[in-house]
Amino acid sequence: MQNPYIPYPVVVDKIITEVDTKDIKTFRFKFVNPEDEQKYAYIPGQFGELSIFGKGESPIGIASSPTQKGYVEFTVQKAGVVTTALHEMEEGTLMGIRGPLGNSWPLDFLAGKNIVIVGGGFAFTTLRSLINYMLFEDNRKRFGNITVIYGARNPGLLLYKDELVEWGKRTDINLNVTVDKGDATWKGREGFVPTVCKEVAPSKENAVAVICGPPIMIRFTLPVFFDLGFSKENIITSLEMRMKCGIGKCGRCNVGSKYVCKDGPVFSLAELDKLTPEY
Amino acid sequence: MEKRLIKKDALAGIAKKMADKFLVWAPVKKEDNVLFEPLQKNAEPNFAYLNSKNAPKNVFFPHTETMMKYTRTPKGMVFSTEENKAAESVLFGVRPCDAHSFVLLDKLFDQEKYKDGYYITKRQNTTVISLACVKPPYASCFCTSVDGEPVSSDGADILITDIGSDCLVEFITTKGEKLASYFGDAKADAAADAKKNEIAAKAKEAIKSKIPAHEIKPILDKNFDNPFWNTIYGKCLACGTCTYMCPTCHCFDISDEVKGSDGVRLRSWDSCMFPMFTKETSGHNPRTSQKERWRQRAMHKFKYYVDMFNCIACVGCGRCVMSCPVNLDIRKVVEDISKL
Incomplete structure (x- = not known):
């Protein structure tokens, strides 16, 4: 054992x-x-x-x-x-x-769909894992269009800078990097993530949005996606909680009848609606 | 399975004899309390006890236990796995409510995925002998409201019932039957069985404290935000005694301790009553006050555990009722919920 x-x-x-x-x-x-x-x-x-x-x-x-x-x-x-x-x-x-x-991004559910990835600040890490997974040559054809909207407060706070440059060169990913406020050398987009989402306006057709970021970003980004017509089943996010065991025993990350560590951390908004709002 | 009769005063002798071969946990008097402890040579078990002060969950889920050990090297800490073994043990004379708690804890620690080896090994290596409550000991006992009975073999490998003249010994599982040789050779007859059933019915009758534990699940489903939760927690001191005493509470902490070059990783009981339990590094705390913590306790026992495992995480032992320093009574909370 x-x-x-x-x-x-x-x-x-x-x-x-x-x-x-x-x-x-x-x-x-x-x-x-x-x-x-x-x-x-x-x-x-x-x-x-x-x-x-x-x-x-x-x-x-x-x-x-x-x-x-x-x-x-x-x-x-x-x-x-x-x-x-x-x-x-x-x-x-x-x-x-x-x-x-924990569970994972629902790869089988995402397969065959257009994927919209929205990340803010430091919460981009498991999204990066997903992007690299989808862009891997054996996997790329399993997914439709890939749109990425990633923002940080300033250029110095963007993660994976080299990879962002590499992804930007590819034609099979629509990469939109934004900063709240640029600096002297910044030539890219400026603007908050929700605003950029509105500008990019990804289609809801056969699409799933995977959104991770600070609570304030999530709060203003979700209405944009609702306006674009995304259903709660097609908006996916990942929760964070204090954890110890990681296998649904120690009780710390218990939210309603779920343990974030074992049943999550990935939930759709539809699933989150059924949980008690205690996270 | 087989049933036998033993003399009432034979219990202590049997426990002591078993202690020659096994680690025997038995009720022992300690100052004013009776606690389950490993039976030492020359120590006298106390089978005339009401119930033990603490729940015997520590036999399978110790208050503090070593998960692994490690040593400092120039390159960093190198760990050695603590060999996960447990002595062949007998838990002798637990009350049926506490034996019931093991069945409930099994559901969490022995799930299909993520098995908890520390708990499971001890559980597998331990034979549970229940001692029926022929006279339910406390006014605060409410086992019959939460799927229990004072004379019940639930969770037991052997059930011993005092039927007046003798004790009836019932071997419930094959694990229990393996200890049959310790219980003499007097076979029980149908009359002993009838007597036991009569006593069991009477004991059940004697449990006067009743709560609508099964009725509140659908109410809890709908009342997470009910203002009622504002009314119960005011006097709670967040001392955690209820969770410490509870046979089914199982939340734990994992911590590291280092002395010189050697360290251990420990797990120890924790409590959802403590503010730090859910407080995150960022400062965010999903359960901001004692209100949320008390709601968690009630919800976990009477709703979440039911959702997860289809059983209530309370055995009606009444320890939390008796031990709460401010008399916050879970029975009253359940009753009040039933009226929402």
Whole structure:
């Protein structure tokens, strides 16, 4: 019986500082035991518990795509005890990761549809996983048009800057990157995410919107999609809650009759309507 | 399965004999309380007890337990898996309400996906012997309202019922039957059975405290936002005693402790009554006040657990009723909900 509480040993292989403020970094982990990579087979939208012995664990969405072999990546903001310890780590350090945990972006439901991805700020990590998964050459034909609207407060806070440039060169993805306010060197779009969504006006025909961002962005973006005619079944998001076990036992992320860790974190708006508003 | 008769005063001797071979958890008097503890040599179990102060859930789900160990190396912490093993054990003489709680906890810890090995191993290696409540001990007992009975074999491998002259021993499961040799060879006759049924009916009758536990599920389905929730939590001190004493409360924390180069990861009981339970690093707390926390407790027991597992997460032991320092009575809460 595999003990779901015991992490897989990993080594911090690469650390990428994502933002100018230096408080968001991407950590690339390699499994100490190569066979563990198979056991850690994940789907975009799932999360893992980053396990630092002596500090504890922190639930973080998986930022890499399963199509990227040989490692797994998490993008982490420095916030509490565990993430602060993580940010102080050097490449080569041993630690642990648990998972993969939770449900995932509903790939079977998304297949054959036009996908609209809306991300704000730091909440872009599991969306990045989904985008890279869909853009992978073996997978691309399974999905229709891909429209991405991604915003950050300023250019320095955009994640995955190199990838954004690469995606921008492709013809099979409609990428719209925006910042609330640009700087001297910014040549791209300025404007809040909800406004850009209105301008881009993705069609509701055979489309699903996958939306992740800070509550304020979500609040103003949803009406835009309702106006565009998207149904609640076709708007998907991911919740965050305080978690410990990650497998629906410890009780912390209990919302109504669901556990966000086990039954989520991904829910459609239609599903969220049935939950108690306690998240 | 087989039934036998033993002398009433034989129980302590049987428990002590079992303790030569197994880890035997038995009711032991500790100062003013009776608690389930591993039976030490020369210690005397107390089977004349009413009910144990604490629920015996700690046998399977200890207050604090080690999940894994690790050591500091120059490259970082390297961990070693704590071998997940449990001694062959006997939980001797639990009350039927508490045995019922194990059935409810199994549903959470032993799900098809994500099995909790720490709990399951101890559960599998333990034989549960229930001691029927022929005289329900407290006015606050309400097991009959929550699918229980004072003389019930639910959750037990062996049920022992005091039928006056002797004790009737019923082997409920094959696991229980394996301990048959400890219970002599006096076969029980039909008369003993009839006597037990008569006693069981009387005991059931004696439970006077009744709550409409089954009626409130559809009401809770619709009343998450009812102003009623504003009225119950005012005096709650958020001490967490109710959840600590509760046989079915199972929320836990996971924490790390380091001493020198060695560390352990522990799990310990936690409580939805505590503000920190759901507070996130950002400062956001989905349950902002004791109102939301109390609603969570009531909802989890009488709605969420029913939605998830089709059973109420309360066994009617009355410990929370007796132990609450401000007399916040779950029975009254349930009754009030039924009138919404």
